[in-house]
Amino acid sequence: xxxxxxxxxxxxxxxxxxxxxxxxxxGYICERDLAATLLLMGELHRPLLVEGDPGVGKTEIAKALAxxxxxxxxxxxCFEGLDIHHALYEWNYQRQLLAIxxxxxxxxxxxxxxxLFSGAYLLKRPLLEALLHATPAVxxxxxxDRADEAFEAFLLEVLSDYQxxxxxxxxxxxxxxxxxxxxxxxxxxxxxxxxxxCLYYYLASPSFAKELxxxxxxxxxxxxxxxxxxxxxxxxxxxxxxKKQPGIAETLDWAAALLGLGITxxxxxxxxxxxxxLAALVKTREDLQVLEPVALARLLALAG
Numbered sequence: 001x002x003x004x005x006x007x008x009x010x011x012x013x014x015x016x017x018x019x020x021x022x023x024x025x026x027g028y029i030c031e032r033d034l035a036a037t038l039l040l041m042g043e044l045h046r047p048l049l050v051e052g053d054p055g056v057g058k059t060e061i062a063k064a065l066a067x068x069x070x071x072x073x074x075x076x077x078c079f080e081g082l083d084i085h086h087a088l089y090e091w092n093y094q095r096q097l098l099a100i101x102x103x104x105x106x107x108x109x110x111x112x113x114x115x116l117f118s119g120a121y122l123l124k125r126p127l128l129e130a131l132l133h134a135t136p137a138v139x140x141x142x143x144x145d146r147a148d149e150a151f152e153a154f155l156l157e158v159l160s161d162y163q164x165x166x167x168x169x170x171x172x173x174x175x176x177x178x179x180x181x182x183x184x185x186x187x188x189x190x191x192x193x194x195x196x197x198c199l200y201y202y203l204a205s206p207s208f209a210k211e212l213x214x215x216x217x218x219x220x221x222x223x224x225x226x227x228x229x230x231x232x233x234x235x236x237x238x239x240x241x242x243k244k245q246p247g248i249a250e251t252l253d254w255a256a257a258l259l260g261l262g263i264t265x266x267x268x269x270x271x272x273x274x275x276x277x278l279a280a281l282v283k284t285r286e287d288l289q290v291l292e293p294v295a296l297a298r299l300l301a302l303a304g
Contacts (some may be wrong), residue, residue: 019068028057028064029213038065047159047180049144054204054209055247058183059202062140065179072137074178077203078128078147084154087165091124116167127158131174139178144194145187152194200276206248208235214248219255223240229266230255233303236279240295242287253280267304271296 019035032040038061041048050058056068066073096116096287124132130139143154156166162174182198184190206214211231215222246254249285257280263269271293291299 005182021186022068024217026058026064026067029210029218031066031210034061034201034203037199041179042198044199045162045177047182047198048201048205049182049184049198050201050241051184051186051191053205053245054185055245055249056203056205058203059140059142060248062138062142062181062183065181066138069136069138069179071179073136073140074126074130074133074137074198075140075142078143078151079144080146080148082147082151086125087151087154088125088127089166091117091168092121092123092126097178113168119169121170122166125265128164128172130178130180131158131164131172132278133163133176133178133199136176137178139179139180140164143183143185144182145184145190149191152191156193156197156200159194186261201261204239207230211235211248211251215251215255218252219259222259226258229303230258233266233299236299236302237281237291239289242282242284242290244283244287246281246283250281250283254278256280267300271300 011154011210016035016039019039020030020032023030023035024037035047040046048061050061056087062075063073099121101117122128126139128135141155144155159180163171163176165171210232211234212227215227216224219227232253234246234254238245254277257277258266258269261273261277263273263277266274273294274296275291278288278291282291
């Protein structure tokens with residue numbers, strides 16, 4: 001390897017390390033390969049598709065990215081039936097009608113079509129808001145797998161050329177290229193066309209060390225022993241095949257609940273004390289029924 005190649009590799013490693021530190025300062029514990037992917041995302045101006053189970057921290061990537069770039073986070077929450085009017089734009093019909101009546105009252109004979117369908121009467125929804133943002137924003141397209149294939153196809157123009165077509169106004173090109181993060185829980189298969197336009201990252205469930213580091217970062221007053229017990233308990237709980245697996249957000253909520261009740265060691269609280277705080281950790285009736293006293297005692301023994 002040449003000296004130039006060595007210097008380039010060292011520079012790259014330094015940039016990845018710096019990205020990890022910036023994300024940690026923003027409250028996000030980041031693996032090295034994810035930090036490298038986020039750097040590529042900015043360099044190549046390519047969207048990032050993040051897949052993984054619910055609760056592993058996919059949405060938090062976009063939030064942390066917005067903090068590190070000191071820019072606006074614009075979020076589009078996907079759902080079945082999502083269409084262009086929710087995602088891109090709508091016309092402010094009430095304001096258009098008022099303008100027509102005011103023009104007629106003034107004797108001007110009404111407004112022409114070009115004036116009526118101009119930016120003054122356009123309601124920007126998340127996609128258009130991100131494209132027209134004066135500086136590069138972070139656009140989060142959350143749970144894209146919940147939207148249907150027709151909307152996914154519509155996204156291709158946005159993600160390929162950073163432009164959209166509005167019939168009354170023509171093509172609108174981006175004022176700045178946003179940093180786009182798409183998340184998916186993999187509830188349906190996404191198209192090859194969408195995947196080709198994106199960088200890809202699979203976010204796995206956190207390891208013990210990562211989840212503990214997140215707890216310590218977000219709750220700096222958490223006793224070390226309690227933090228370890230919380231993570232051991234939660235990771236054991238995920239092995240029970242619950243209907244709604246507790247994610248990192250639930251782990252953080254549960255830790256805060258335990259601290260709020262003055263619990264500093266799990267085994268001192270006992271099964272009944274733990275059950276008093278399960279509302280922060282377990283979110284379905286079926287899962288609560290699984291955690292009867294005997295099961296809780298076994299989990300506590302594992303976390304001891």
